[in-house]
Amino acid sequence: MGYKVAVVGATGNVGREMLNILAERQFPADEVVALASPRSLGTEISFGDRILKCKVLDHFNFSDVDICLMSAGSAVAKEWGPKVAAAGAVVIDNSSFWRYDSDVPLIVPEVNADAVVGFRKRGIIANPNCSTAQLVVALKPLHDKATIKRVVVATYQSVSGAGKEAMDELFSQTKAVFTMEELPPSKKFPKRMAFNLIPHIDVFMEDGYTKEEWKMMVETKKILDPKIKLTATCVRVPVFISHAEAVNIEFENPITADEARDILRSAPGCLVIDKQEPGGYATPHECAGEDATYISRIREDATVENGLAMWIVSDNLRKGAALNAIQIAECLINRKLIQAKQKAA
Numbered sequence: 001m002g003y004k005v006a007v008v009g010a011t012g013n014v015g016r017e018m019l020n021i022l023a024e025r026q027f028p029a030d031e032v033v034a035l036a037s038p039r040s041l042g043t044e045i046s047f048g049d050r051i052l053k054c055k056v057l058d059h060f061n062f063s064d065v066d067i068c069l070m071s072a073g074s075a076v077a078k079e080w081g082p083k084v085a086a087a088g089a090v091v092i093d094n095s096s097f098w099r100y101d102s103d104v105p106l107i108v109p110e111v112n113a114d115a116v117v118g119f120r121k122r123g124i125i126a127n128p129n130c131s132t133a134q135l136v137v138a139l140k141p142l143h144d145k146a147t148i149k150r151v152v153v154a155t156y157q158s159v160s161g162a163g164k165e166a167m168d169e170l171f172s173q174t175k176a177v178f179t180m181e182e183l184p185p186s187k188k189f190p191k192r193m194a195f196n197l198i199p200h201i202d203v204f205m206e207d208g209y210t211k212e213e214w215k216m217m218v219e220t221k222k223i224l225d226p227k228i229k230l231t232a233t234c235v236r237v238p239v240f241i242s243h244a245e246a247v248n249i250e251f252e253n254p255i256t257a258d259e260a261r262d263i264l265r266s267a268p269g270c271l272v273i274d275k276q277e278p279g280g281y282a283t284p285h286e287c288a289g290e291d292a293t294y295i296s297r298i299r300e301d302a303t304v305e306n307g308l309a310m311w312i313v314s315d316n317l318r319k320g321a322a323l324n325a326i327q328i329a330e331c332l333i334n335r336k337l338i339q340a341k342q343k344a345a
């Protein structure tokens with residue numbers, strides 16, 4: 001007997017990808033329920049070769065749900081996380097609302113799967129920010145080898161990271177440029193997104209960093225090691241899917257580019273594509289729809305004592321959100337930390 005899984009935010013970018021991945025991985029679910037806002041009542045959504053009709057979160061009874069995959073933003077997570085947990089389901093939330101709560105584990109299974117047991121405190125597990133998830137997958141094996149002191153990262157983040165309306169905005173602006181029409185006004189982005197770059201994601205903080213940059217710093221510490229110093233510049237780029245990152249890493253101990261390449265080749269979740277020739281590196285386009293974190297352009301950074309530079313790319317809707325959440329659910333099942341309610345009855 002399998003699990004009953006509820007996907008909250010099923011009509012969104014992340015929710016739809018969750019349904020795809022549950023079907024692809026043949027997740028042991030007897031029943032999958034698609035939930036969203038009242039706007040989406042009855043909307044048909046693909047789940048493998050089946051179609052699910054979307055139900056409304058506000059009217060849904062979670063008493064026989066085992067796992068709730070939530071990706072409907074912070075307001076929904078704040079209100080519904082504790083309610084769903086109180087009904088006895090484990091909540092795996094994609095918003096930033098629970099990530100920094102010390103009673104909520106923040107998990108990337110390739111990095112800190114053991115911390116998942118902490119879910120018992122609140123019944124909630126947080127999924128990290130998309131740019132943090134792919135970064136820590138690549139940093140973890142290098143940290144184990146040579147101890148990371150400091151990371152400097154510049155991100156190139158796709159518009160799907162800002163939700164489905166943001167993708168529509170880039171599409172309609174791009175179309176308007178080509179058809180020489182007046183550009184529709186920017187709603188999801190602070191400036192025009194088509195054929196442009198915007199060095200501003202989420203709100204500004206008092207110190208001049210943006211909250212997206214702050215999240216990468218705080219989440220890397222919580223997931224990997226509180227001693228790691230990290231500074232980020234997060235940039236939105238006119239790409240639909242996949243985030244890329246240019247990363248400089250300073251280590252405590254020596255590590256060569258060849259050693260790093262070998263370590264990353266056998267590290268979980270990592271795929272090295274690193275030929276020093278035209279096209280011998282990963283780009284967002286070919287990583288869309290893929291599960292791995294791709295690492296390219298690995299080289300020694302001679303400006304610091306033990307330094308490496310590299311290029312990291314991954315599908316933000318998969319490893320950055322939906323896939324990671326489902327890997328967390330699989331981790332709970334494989335470690336026998338949860339049991340299907342129907343089976344237990």
Ligand SMILES: NC(=O)c1ccc[n+]([C@@H]2O[C@H](COP(=O)([O-])OP(=O)(O)OC[C@H]3O[C@@H](n4cnc5c(N)ncnc54)[C@H](OP(=O)(O)O)[C@@H]3O)[C@@H](O)[C@H]2O)c1
Binds near residue numbers: 057071076161165
């Ligand atoms: N996109 C990424 O790369 C990424 C990565 C990591 C984390 N996240 C986080 O994941 C969450 C979802 O992101 P997304 O990109 O999928 O956004 P999205 O495409 O805008 O989708 C939002 C989803 O939330 C639902 N929703 C909104 N308000 C609701 C309410 N009051 N009750 C029930 N459902 C509600 C929407 O339903 P309707 O269609 O009915 O409005 C829709 O299904 C956000 O918290 C985001 O920060 C996203």
